[in-house]
Amino acid sequence: MSLEGFEVAVVGAGPAGSAAALTLAREGVQVLLVERGSFPGSKNVFGGRIYSYALKRLFGERWKEAPIERFVRKEGITFLKNDSAFSIEYEATDPTLSFTAIRAKFDKWLGEQAEKAGASLINDARVDDLLIDKGQVRGIVAGQDKIPTDAVIACDGTTTGLARKAGLVTMQEPQTISMGMKDVIELPSETIEERFGLDSGEGAANVFVGSPTDGGKIENSSEDQAFHQEREDHRVRCPYDSRGGPKNVETPLYGRNAGSR
Numbered sequence: 001m002s003l004e005g006f007e008v009a010v011v012g013a014g015p016a017g018s019a020a021a022l023t024l025a026r027e028g029v030q031v032l033l034v035e036r037g038s039f040p041g042s043k044n045v046f047g048g049r050i051y052s053y054a055l056k057r058l059f060g061e062r063w064k065e066a067p068i069e070r071f072v073r074k075e076g077i078t079f080l081k082n083d084s085a086f087s088i089e090y091e092a093t094d095p096t097l098s099f100t101a102i103r104a105k106f107d108k109w110l111g112e113q114a115e116k117a118g119a120s121l122i123n124d125a126r127v128d129d130l131l132i133d134k135g136q137v138r139g140i141v142a143g144q145d146k147i148p149t150d151a152v153i154a155c156d157g158t159t160t161g162l163a164r165k166a167g168l169v170t171m172q173e174p175q176t177i178s179m180g181m182k183d184v185i186e187l188p189s190e191t192i193e194e195r196f197g198l199d200s201g202e203g204a205a206n207v208f209v210g211s212p213t214d215g216g217k218i219e220n221s222s223e224d225q226a227f228h229q230e231r232e233d234h235r236v237r238c239p240y241d242s243r244g245g246p247k248n249v250e251t252p253l254y255g256r257n258a259g260s261r
Contacts (some may be wrong), residue, residue, distance in 0.1 A: 041107025070203030
């Protein structure tokens with residue numbers, strides 16, 4: 001693939017990057033989508049749940065072609081003390097508003113849609129720097145390759161290094177970033193549905209707040225053949241990848257650049 005002639009470089013093929021590349025490609029823009037993993041979704045941080053409004057805007061009725069695990073019908077929140085608990089549960093009137101997903105499947109599918117629209121995707125490419133001339137960003141540096149473009153969209157995560165290099169943001173203070181731990185427990189679909197009181201294809205999400213997390217929260221969501229538990233507190237985030245992709249420690253999925261990784 002020639003690395004010349006691109007108008008825009010999008011760095012990071014997570015949901016934000018692939019959505020940006022898809023939108024530009026549909027308008028006839030020559031777009032290069034650069035992913036440092038072996039494929040979109042191979043490196044990600046994720047709590048298990050995606051809201052569908054953005055997909056509906058991108059694809060219309062075709063959004064349901066995405067690799068969805070379960071639509072979230074049941075919502076709950078539990079307040080915990082050391083010796084007691086109080087729970088509230090309700091059901092979504094429209095369960096298609098959100099769904100559980102496996103990012104290794106979802107991101108790969110979304111990247112493929114960007115390619116079908118005309119974007120060029122390269123994997124296993126780490127962008128280390130920007131081409132800057134007279135204070136203006138003129139492209140990217142990926143390994144030994146210098147790729148000139150008219151614009152760069154940095155979708156490389158909440159702690160984006162490229163935006164810092166461009167002088168657009170500063171390094172975040174540690175106390176402004178939360179951390180979480182995710183535990184994935186594989187269970188048969190029938191067992192999930194029995195325990196959560198769900199029908200086939202339906203999912204549930206529950207947030208736990210209180211003494212066990214020192215004021216933070218634990219969020220559980222059901223996935224096809226899997227049960228996800230995510231814990232967040234106000235200081236640290238140590239995410240683990242869902243099934244289908246390697247474990248890694250990076251930045252939260254939804255942050256400053258709206259879901260880049």
